[in-house]
Amino acid sequence: MEAVGQIIGGETAAVLIRQKSGEPVELGDLLVAEGDGYTILQVKDLRYRSQIPQGMRELASGFNLEGYSGDVEFLEPELRNYIIAEARPILHVREGEPLIPKRLPRFFREVRRIREGDLDFLEKPRNPVFLGHVRSGSKVLDTPVYVDAVDAITHHILIPATTGRGKSNLVKVMLWSLAEMDRVGILVLDPHDEYYGRNEAGLRRHPSNNVVYYSPDAPVGGNTLTINLRSLRPEHFEGIIPFTQAQEQAIARYYNEYGDEWILKIVKGEELPGVQQVTLNVLRRIFDVILGVYLDDGKIKSRGGVFRERGGESTIKDIAASLEDGRIVVVDTSRLMGEAELLVGSVISAEIFRRYQQYKADGKLRRKPVIGIVIEEAPRVLGKEVIERQGNNIYSTIAREGRKFNIGLIAITQLVSLIPRTVLANMNTKIILGNEMAQERAEIIGSASQDLSDDNRTIASLDKGEAIVSSIFTKFAVPVKIPLFEEFIESAGLESEDSEDEEIEFIG
Amino acid sequence: MDVLDRIAQTLEGSVRADLGRPYFRSSRYRVHEFTADGFIPIQGRDKRLLAFIDGGNSPILEGPAISVQINRVALSLFRGDARIQPEMPSRIEFFSVMKIHPEDGTCRFQLHPIREEYREFLPDEDDLQLGLADAELVDESTLRGLPRRFAEWTMATGALNELDDGDILVRDGSLQASFERENRYIMKLMDEARDIHVAGLSKTCTLYTTTSISLLAAVGRLAAESYMEGGWCYHPVAIRTDRPTTITAVKLNPAGRIFRMDILGECGRDDAMEVASALSLNARDACFPGYPYGLVDVDMRARVSGDEVEIYRRRLLSQVRDREVLEGIREEIDTMNYHDELNRYAGEDQWKL
Numbered sequence: 085m086e087a088v089g090q091i092i093g094g095e096t097a098a099v100l101i102r103q104k105s106g107e108p109v110e111l112g113d114l115l116v117a118e119g120d121g122y123t124i125l126q127v128k129d130l131r132y133r134s135q136i137p138q139g140m141r142e143l144a145s146g147f148n149l150e151g152y153s154g155d156v157e158f159l160e161p162e163l164r165n166y167i168i169a170e171a172r173p174i175l176h177v178r179e180g181e182p183l184i185p186k187r188l189p190r191f192f193r194e195v196r197r198i199r200e201g202d203l204d205f206l207e208k209p210r211n212p213v214f215l216g217h218v219r220s221g222s223k224v225l226d227t228p229v230y231v232d233a234v235d236a237i238t239h240h241i242l243i244p245a246t247t248g249r250g251k252s253n254l255v256k257v258m259l260w261s262l263a264e265m266d267r268v269g270i271l272v273l274d275p276h277d278e279y280y281g282r283n284e285a286g287l288r289r290h291p292s293n294n295v296v297y298y299s300p301d302a303p304v305g306g307n308t309l310t311i312n313l314r315s316l317r318p319e320h321f322e323g324i325i326p327f328t329q330a331q332e333q334a335i336a337r338y339y340n341e342y343g344d345e346w347i348l349k350i351v352k353g354e355e356l357p358g359v360q361q362v363t364l365n366v367l368r369r370i371f372d373v374i375l376g377v378y379l380d381d382g383k384i385k386s387r388g389g390v391f392r393e394r395g396g397e398s399t400i401k402d403i404a405a406s407l408e409d410g411r412i413v414v415v416d417t418s419r420l421m422g423e424a425e426l427l428v429g430s431v432i433s434a435e436i437f438r439r440y441q442q443y444k445a446d447g448k449l450r451r452k453p454v455i456g457i458v459i460e461e462a463p464r465v466l467g468k469e470v471i472e473r474q475g476n477n478i479y480s481t482i483a484r485e486g487r488k489f490n491i492g493l494i495a496i497t498q499l500v501s502l503i504p505r506t507v508l509a510n511m512n513t514k515i516i517l518g519n520e521m522a523q524e525r526a527e528i529i530g531s532a533s534q535d536l537s538d539d540n541r542t543i544a545s546l547d548k549g550e551a552i553v554s555s556i557f558t559k560f561a562v563p564v565k566i567p568l569f570e571e572f573i574e575s576a577g578l579e580s581e582d583s584e585d586e587e588i589e590f591i592g
Numbered sequence: 593m594d595v596l597d598r599i600a601q602t603l604e605g606s607v608r609a610d611l612g613r614p615y616f617r618s619s620r621y622r623v624h625e626f627t628a629d630g631f632i633p634i635q636g637r638d639k640r641l642l643a644f645i646d647g648g649n650s651p652i653l654e655g656p657a658i659s660v661q662i663n664r665v666a667l668s669l670f671r672g673d674a675r676i677q678p679e680m681p682s683r684i685e686f687f688s689v690m691k692i693h694p695e696d697g698t699c700r701f702q703l704h705p706i707r708e709e710y711r712e713f714l715p716d717e718d719d720l721q722l723g724l725a726d727a728e729l730v731d732e733s734t735l736r737g738l739p740r741r742f743a744e745w746t747m748a749t750g751a752l753n754e755l756d757d758g759d760i761l762v763r764d765g766s767l768q769a770s771f772e773r774e775n776r777y778i779m780k781l782m783d784e785a786r787d788i789h790v791a792g793l794s795k796t797c798t799l800y801t802t803t804s805i806s807l808l809a810a811v812g813r814l815a816a817e818s819y820m821e822g823g824w825c826y827h828p829v830a831i832r833t834d835r836p837t838t839i840t841a842v843k844l845n846p847a848g849r850i851f852r853m854d855i856l857g858e859c860g861r862d863d864a865m866e867v868a869s870a871l872s873l874n875a876r877d878a879c880f881p882g883y884p885y886g887l888v889d890v891d892m893r894a895r896v897s898g899d900e901v902e903i904y905r906r907r908l909l910s911q912v913r914d915r916e917v918l919e920g921i922r923e924e925i926d927t928m929n930y931h932d933e934l935n936r937y938a939g940e941d942q943w944k945l
Contacts, residue, residue, distance in 0.1 A: 136879055144878030147847065155846050159673045159877040159885040 110221030245517030323477025848882010
């Protein structure tokens with residue numbers, strides 16, 4: 085065993101380890117103390133210690149700074165100046181079985197770096213979603229990390245991170261795994277048109293036929309995103325568009341009178357008894373602004389081409405059907421304004437939610453794929469203020485009740501603090517990327533599945549592509565290095581090439 | 593203020609006095625005149641093996657005529673600034689019991705090594721026996737530390753087996769004897785050392801010149817007047833003739849102080865330079881520039897902390913089963929502790945104020 089340090093003291097949650105000189109220990113490093121099995125510890129803090137009094141250190145610094153360093157130095161610096169690592173025991177493994185540590189490793193026991201074999205208990209689940217490889221500090225082990233898609237998605241996934249820390253890359257990597265299985269249908273609401281890979285590496289290159297793309301400006305092989313106005317119902321706007329009471333009453337009257345043509349009638353300006361003209365005019369402007377639908381020379385026109393009077397009658401149903409077939413549906417909402425984007429997702433989500441409610445009632449739910457919905461900037465629909473002001477929407481309903489119907493959210497956000505604790509508590513898997521904001525880190529830590537109370541500094545120091553997976557389905561908060569998506573799919577391509585070689589050999 | 597002015601003038605006169613010449617009360621010393629030619633620049637070429645020796649002692653139990661001490665002597669080996677593990681024990685510990693016997697006019701010591709293997713590095717108990725007349729010539733702390741002083745010499749003799757010709761053994765302090773019988777141990781060390789250099793480096797120096805200024809200050813002034821830069825050795829200051837010892841002054845690092853260094857034997861200029869140069873490679877520590885790191889190391893390792901003393905005291909007293917004997921021991925100890933009582937009262941008074 086090559087020791088990197090020795091246990092010299094501490095307590096249950098903070099074991100003190102003196103670092104061996106020449107064996108640098110990093111924040112997040114996984115270390116192993118052997119004895120009756122072995123204990124895995126993770127470094128939470130590092131600090132300088134010295135046998136030399138402060139005043140003498142300052143004097144020595146002066147020697148160096150002022151040009152005397154040629155004649156003086158610290159003799160035996162490896163003995164007198166050193167680093168103390170503060171580490172938390174996270175697992176004790178006995179006979180291959182991981183356990184929550186209930187006692188400290190032996191005093192003065194040497195510790196070594198973790199090796200691949202130490203994590204053999206991390207098994208590949210039945211429906212594996214690849215996240216990356218185990219990370220020890222900045223070093224990456226050859227140990228893949230998975231979560232089970234069915235379990236994790238139905239219990240909701242939260243991906244918190246600040247800008248530039250690799251959220252989109254992570255989602256792409258996850259979706260690549262999900263595209264390989266038919267037990268999960270994923271709706272991806274893509275406000276930046278970055279997942280399909282119109283002009284760059286993306287899901288378009290997946291070898292399966294399991295990725296469906298909808299866009300207002302669909303490329304070859306994609307589907308045009310067109311939603312017929314008759315597909316919209318008043319409940320689709322709930323919690324998305326803030327209507328006044330008068331407006332809501334007017335909408336209810338139009339829906340009762342004209343059914344699925346209620347929007348067309350409003351846009352055409354057809355008066356209805358009991359609805360004031362001013363209210364009607366406001367609704368027309370709202371639909372003009374949000375849906376891009378307006379009346380021109382007696383004809384209903386569509387700005388942007390998504391919401392139309394003609395065409396797109398089966399779009400919502402087709403998307404829902406694709407999801408029920410266990411496919412990934414990427415919906416490009418980059419050309420839609422914020423509320424329209426949310427509305428598209430609301431319409432689709434409501435449709436799939438309605439179907440799955442019925443399947444549960446009919447006893448058919450077990451045979452259906454689970455559904456995941458990727459929603460970016462989650463506070464727009466899950467935020468405290470939004471829910472308080474506008475009431476519940478389909479997303480908040482799924483967050484609370486979706487588990488019963490095998491529907492879950494994959495929520496992406498920079499501002500976790502805006503999401504209610506009750507909702508956060510329901511999100512049982514958190515893939516934590518780097519976050520510089522102390523308030524956000526506090527919320528993440530407070531709602532994690534494991535005790536991350538001493539991970540504040542670690543989370544702040546996460547680099548791009550580094551993450552911590554905290555889930556009720558993992559034995560511990562797993563530090564992960566997420567691969568670059570482009571490199572990840574290239575490695576997958578190599579396997580395809582190997583297959584081709586096999587075919588060549590077969591032909592020969 | 594007039595009084596203070598006169599004192600200040602006296603100090604000024606002392607500082608401004610001429611260098612004079614080194615002053616030694618005893619005729620056993622052959623004194624050399626101060627001269628700029630005495631300075632030898634340190635070159636720091638060869639990395640010789642360096643052995644450092646130092647000891648420490650603390651009282652466990654003390655009465656007017658009896659004292660139990662814990663003693664410790666440490667050895668460190670370095671080649672330049674790199675530590676070398678010795679084959680012999682690098683630290684020995686032993687208890688000593690001093691008892692004054694007025695009925696036969698003697699002061700005797702018992703030595704008890706903590707490990708039997710340490711015994712070979714301890715002095716002969718018979719060599720430690722003193723007549724009361726001799727014992728009363730020295731202060732009590734020196735008397736009680738006699739076993740440790742002698743053990744430093746025996747440990748040094750044992751350390752010679754770790755060294756080769758041209759290597760250097762360094763003792764903390766001068767190479768002077770406080771007791772006549774120490775000279776036997778020093779002579780034995782010198783005889784067995786042969787071509788191994790034996791040196792003693794003193795942290796403090798009380799020598800002065802015929803013009804009443806500090807000897808080391810005088811050498812420092814001469815160095816400045818001679819434009820000496822870097823480390824140097826000033827050789828010789830004086831030579832003791834009855835038991836040959838060469839007294840020099842060294843500045844082992846440009847950033848350090850000047851120290852008195854004794855070298856056992858009548859040491860020539862080249863040998864003195866060799867010793868000083870080798871030591872300079874070990875005197876580069878930023879905390880103690882100019883003072884050998886090895887001496888710092890053995891000083892630290894030879895110390896006996898207050899906690900250790902308390903532990904040994906409790907263990908010693910726990911061996912006494914008879915309550916009457918325990919009471920008697922306490923009475924012995926109490927006769928030496930009233931000063932502490934007064935200090936405690938003084939502390940309380942300060943607190944009350």
